[in-house]
Amino acid sequence: MKGIGAVRAPGAMKGTGARLALGALLGAATLICGIGLMASSGWLISRAAQQPPVLYLMVAIVSVRAFGMGRAVLRYAERLVSHDAALRLLSRTRVRVFEKLIDLAPGRLGTSETLGLVVSGVDGTADRWLRGRLPMIGAAVAGLAAVALQFWLLPSAGLVLLAGLLVGGIAAPWLAARAARKAAVREARSRDEMSTLTAQTLRGLPELLAYGAAPGRLARIRRADEELNRAAGRSAWSLGLATALTTLACCAAVFGSLALAVPAARAGRLDVLLVAVLVLTPLAAFEAVTTLSAAAQQLLRSRADDEMLDRVLGAEPPVQEPRTPRDADREGTAITIRDLRVRWPDAAEDALTGFGLDLPPGRKVALFGASGSGKSTLAAALLRFVEYRGSITLGGVELRDLPAARVRELVGLCAQDAHVFDTTVTENIRLARPGASDDEVAEAMRRSGLTDLPPTRRVGEHGASVSGGERQRIALARALLADFPILILDEPDAHLDPATADRVLRDLLEAAGDRTVLLITHRPGIPGADPVLGLVDEVLTLAPRGAPETVGAAA
Numbered sequence: 001m002k003g004i005g006a007v008r009a010p011g012a013m014k015g016t017g018a019r020l021a022l023g024a025l026l027g028a029a030t031l032i033c034g035i036g037l038m039a040s041s042g043w044l045i046s047r048a049a050q051q052p053p054v055l056y057l058m059v060a061i062v063s064v065r066a067f068g069m070g071r072a073v074l075r076y077a078e079r080l081v082s083h084d085a086a087l088r089l090l091s092r093t094r095v096r097v098f099e100k101l102i103d104l105a106p107g108r109l110g111t112s113e114t115l116g117l118v119v120s121g122v123d124g125t126a127d128r129w130l131r132g133r134l135p136m137i138g139a140a141v142a143g144l145a146a147v148a149l150q151f152w153l154l155p156s157a158g159l160v161l162l163a164g165l166l167v168g169g170i171a172a173p174w175l176a177a178r179a180a181r182k183a184a185v186r187e188a189r190s191r192d193e194m195s196t197l198t199a200q201t202l203r204g205l206p207e208l209l210a211y212g213a214a215p216g217r218l219a220r221i222r223r224a225d226e227e228l229n230r231a232a233g234r235s236a237w238s239l240g241l242a243t244a245l246t247t248l249a250c251c252a253a254v255f256g257s258l259a260l261a262v263p264a265a266r267a268g269r270l271d272v273l274l275v276a277v278l279v280l281t282p283l284a285a286f287e288a289v290t291t292l293s294a295a296a297q298q299l300l301r302s303r304a305d306d307e308m309l310d311r312v313l314g315a316e317p318p319v320q321e322p323r324t325p326r327d328a329d330r331e332g333t334a335i336t337i338r339d340l341r342v343r344w345p346d347a348a349e350d351a352l353t354g355f356g357l358d359l360p361p362g363r364k365v366a367l368f369g370a371s372g373s374g375k376s377t378l379a380a381a382l383l384r385f386v387e388y389r390g391s392i393t394l395g396g397v398e399l400r401d402l403p404a405a406r407v408r409e410l411v412g413l414c415a416q417d418a419h420v421f422d423t424t425v426t427e428n429i430r431l432a433r434p435g436a437s438d439d440e441v442a443e444a445m446r447r448s449g450l451t452d453l454p455p456t457r458r459v460g461e462h463g464a465s466v467s468g469g470e471r472q473r474i475a476l477a478r479a480l481l482a483d484f485p486i487l488i489l490d491e492p493d494a495h496l497d498p499a500t501a502d503r504v505l506r507d508l509l510e511a512a513g514d515r516t517v518l519l520i521t522h523r524p525g526i527p528g529a530d531p532v533l534g535l536v537d538e539v540l541t542l543a544p545r546g547a548p549e550t551v552g553a554a555a
């Protein structure tokens, strides 16, 4: 699978292709109505100047009204249809990109990078059609219609308009795109850098202020902003030149048609009433092509966005899905780990080597290890976030023979920095099982000790309006609601004071009931003396990148 190409390719246009074609048709019809309006108005003004009985003008008057109203109605319908199609395409692309990102996270992507990607790259999908391809198709059809009309009235004027449209509608956009090619790539890169830097700075603002690093950071943002402005300026400059060329071509077509029509009318080869038609039709035809230079630049920008997405999404997923997937039982599932070796993508050495563990169903094991000894790496391997060598079996089935999604139905993670969304406590918990009833959510809250927090309370961005302990309890309530038979608690007490940490851990272990639990912890405590570790069956210690040793059995 290759990046955005793979994201867009198979069936991505399904259901939207017909809508986009209808949008293109309506766009062309709108422009043709504009040409009809100009042409019929020209004829009407010329004929009215001869002051004939008003009945002679009726057909032209009705035509002007019909073209005028038709243009407005068709433009409205075109906007509805094309935006609907482009937004459908956009939401489908977003879903596909997110699916790819799920495969790649967490080993391959940083969150800011992801943010920049999704915002700048994926949004280009709608613009590619709305501002790029559809105006081009409409302009091509309407331009040919205008040339055909001119050619029918006076062949030489048709050829002049054709030449003008080729210069204004093809040569000028080509030049605009060519001049802006480098700038478009730089603009896409700078836009991505700006959004990444801004997101990172806002997230780390307290630390940056505390350590006086904010000015340096702001200077970097300013430099990125200047680079973005320079690139945008270069694109705007070439767009301005191309627009000037299109305007010149339009003037040439108008005056050229006039120069040909007047002698033709004098020589009797052309009805004098058609002179105004021949002069005004090029004006309407050029209305369709004036946006084409911007459309060409838009397509260029979309291509640059695609290339960036390709680079990130084209990365190999950290784990491979099995060719012939197997399944494991939900109940009574034991975990057996033998000679486990794990290396993070692009890392020079293994984060975990020769690790072994037996975790029978219902057993609660605490795993202690110094910082960097590989505890979270073990959790990541158990959740199929990272590839492993050696063996991990779940109910006798090798983990790599199970689909990753199935593994994550059986093994749940309650991480030290569980993310909470800026919505209510209830909604944060319900995301573990969207179909859960209010009673089930309330029960999960009760069992995780969230009795003092009102369910409708908003938790704020990154849980800013709840305490660290409450955030961990929300994460546990999620895990309980999802009802994983095996639960990994990865330092859920990491950011809590000792008294709160004890309370939270105790509640977590009690709420886990008869589930199998692997508690990853920093507590080096002696099981008998530590009230929390007294609640687990066994305490193991993980030597740096080595095998665990049993410290003691608590029960």
Ligand SMILES: Nc1ncnc2c1ncn2[C@@H]1O[C@H](COP(=O)(O)OP(=O)(O)OP(=O)(O)O)[C@@H](O)[C@H]1O
Binding pocket: 106, 107, 344, 345, 347, 351, 369, 370, 371, 372, 373, 374, 375, 376, 377, 378
């Ligand atoms: N996503 C990752 N990509 C690359 N390397 C990683 C990643 N996560 C961890 N590592 C590396 O793997 C090694 C083990 O890290 P790990 O986070 O598993 O240790 P830990 O025991 O959980 O540490 P701590 O107690 O400080 O959380 C470290 O050298 C770390 O740099």
